[in-house]
Amino acid sequence: MTSSPTPSAPLAGALLDPIQSPLAFLRHLYDEAVQRALPLHNTAAHLPAPPDPAKGRTLVLGAGKAGGAMAQAVEALWPADAPLSGLVVTRYGHTPPRPAGLPERIDVVEAAHPVPDASGLQAAERILELTKGLTADDLVLCLISGGGSALLTLPAEGISLQDKQDINRQLLASGANIAEMNCVRKHLSRIKGGRLAAACSPARVVTLTISDVPGDDPSIIASGPTVADASTCADALAILQRYAIAVSPKVEQALRSGAWETPKPGSPMFDGHRVHMIATPQQSLEAAAAAARGMGLNAFILSDEMEGESREVAKVHAALARAAAKGAGPFVKPCVILSGGETTVTIKPQLAGTPRGRGGRAGEFCMGLAQALQGQPGVWALAADTDGIDGVEDNAGAQVTPDTLARARALGHKVEEHLQRNDAYGYFDALGDLVITGPTHTNVNDFRAMLVL
The missing domain is CATH 3.40.50.10180 (Glycerate kinase, MOFRL-like N-terminal domain)
Known part of the structure; x- marks a missing residue:
């Protein structure tokens, strides 16, 4: 794990200000990670x-x-x-x-x-x-x-x-x-x-x-x-x-x-x-961390070697983010928590009469994260594959906001049901929260970033 004290430099302009535009800021960190690997x-x-x-x-x-x-x-x-x-x-x-x-x-x-x-x-x-x-x-x-x-x-x-x-x-x-x-x-x-x-x-x-x-x-x-x-x-x-x-x-x-x-x-x-x-994945995570620190945030890299079931890895990330949001644990907000590696998804048997799900490990991570965060205020996240394709779909990954679960429920989408059929694409597409980049022409595997304010 690497960290640094919060720099005194001012935050970037409004478009990338993590407070005013948290999702645009997280996408900027992803772009920095990809650029480093070209x-x-x-x-x-x-x-x-x-x-x-x-x-x-x-x-x-x-x-x-x-x-x-x-x-x-x-x-x-x-x-x-x-x-x-x-x-x-x-x-x-x-x-x-x-x-x-x-x-x-x-x-x-x-x-x-x-x-x-x-x-x-x-x-x-x-x-x-x-x-x-x-x-x-x-x-x-x-x-x-x-x-x-x-x-x-x-x-x-x-x-x-x-x-x-x-x-x-x-x-x-x-x-x-x-x-x-x-x-x-x-x-x-x-x-x-x-x-x-x-x-x-x-x-x-x-x-x-x-x-x-x-x-x-x-x-x-x-x-x-x-x-x-x-x-x-x-x-x-x-x-x-x-x-x-x-x-x-x-x-x-x-x-x-x-x-x-x-x-x-x-x-x-x-x-x-x-x-x-x-x-390497570590170099890309370090590039994203440097960009976050340049905007006035603490930045922490958990590891570039994360493995395991996507939804289970998400639970660990959610616990760390919740602790930081509450002022507990080792991560001092405002901060970005980064990780890489390659998680896995075990495809669940389909229930009779249910459509087959679509999505990859980044989307599955985001569903598991949203479920575990339970609407925790002050936490946003993005997870995406650095090649621009999450599995076999046209998205790189997805993003999570404090109101992800509430917005989905209002549309009749339950995260538990989508997890059962491994349908991250359907879940986040309905919310307009797919991350779509197109092919990036490189590949240093998973990129995950959580912003805690």
Whole structure:
């Protein structure tokens, strides 16, 4: 946890004054967090020197929700006279507009997330094809960001894309955390879990990555296609069994026998490889905290590694906010309380005759927070995914005000019912309290901010 004394600087203008416009102020903090994680701001310091063009070439490969923006950053920063080519896959609609005059040297294709599709399969096949013929004089620059696990899909021998899609859907609904899901994904893949690095041998590999996982472990981000994997087939099988994920006998037998094992730490295939973390959740939280302090507020960062069920994490946040609002606890108001990480949502069985809910973990957090706050005066909140998409909807998240529950009840919406069917989208859409940003072209995972006045 980090904090600072309340600065003496005056508050910002009326549009961002936390007292006059608390929701606009919280959106400003979110925007500051996203800005800190944009690839163009973070790439230059980590780019290697190009190889001697008389001997080698530079191949760019990558996957993730930030893939398009990362590719454009490399194109803008790479020497104009140095050869550059490659292929990056990103989510549908997440390729940023190309700046005027920027030559296109890296192909960017789009595919589905969070459930993989044929476009992601084709992109992964093309990426592996591009690695053929690489030499020790070549450089492979890998651009990896969150979402790459679904976008870079290449099923293990003997299983189909449909098999992978079914397993992914089950994992997404199970409540498994990101490390558990990606452990399974690595072991059902021919390209993740270090296998892309193996395909690039004997070329030198430099990976630039944007973290979207608690702890910033590069072997978990996008299931670590260029990073050694310490997990095992047995670990993956145990996770499938823990969450009652149905798989075919072939998948179970392959995992049980270790036939789909991944390259491990210490393997010589990773010698000389480098991984650079160019943006992290903690850096974005610190940017938001600095913005809050600049406006005259205390700012506290709980953690960038929050995990657990969204609605349960919300209860803890609500308790801290209530205490601060009442002048108790460690947080002195006026203040902002920030957190990041990746929570989970376990999809509840649907009651007969009720519509299926819509929404993601940020919206579910906000419903749980509103329920736990019970209209606490002086507390506002915003929770959103930093990629601009909460789950599979068109919103980044939602916002909570002291009168959220009252306004919803007046419209006939009960938070308990919406929680039962995981329908955060319907709940906050009715209130006009969805946070809609569109794709941000980066991804450092959950952003949560509570303002206590």
